[in-house]
Amino acid sequence: MEPQTTTTTLRDSLQLGIYKVIDPFVKLLIKLGLTPNAVTSIGFLLNVGVAVIFIIGAEGAD
Numbered sequence: 001m002e003p004q005t006t007t008t009t010l011r012d013s014l015q016l017g018i019y020k021v022i023d024p025f026v027k028l029l030i031k032l033g034l035t036p037n038a039v040t041s042i043g044f045l046l047n048v049g050v051a052v053i054f055i056i057g058a059e060g061a062d
Helices: 006-032 038-059
Strands: none
Touching: none
16 A cells, blocks of 8 residues: 555545535536536537637638
């Protein structure tokens, strides 16, 4: 068994902090009945929309 290092402790602390931030959001998505595939699809569509906005903005920046 190897001793616990500062890196492991820091990683665990950061992970717990991140979970505290995203846990309420995840619980809301579950309550709304969204599946992981639905979340992925929504994220993909939002990314495509932002890409279109960037392209339109770049074309107009002549």
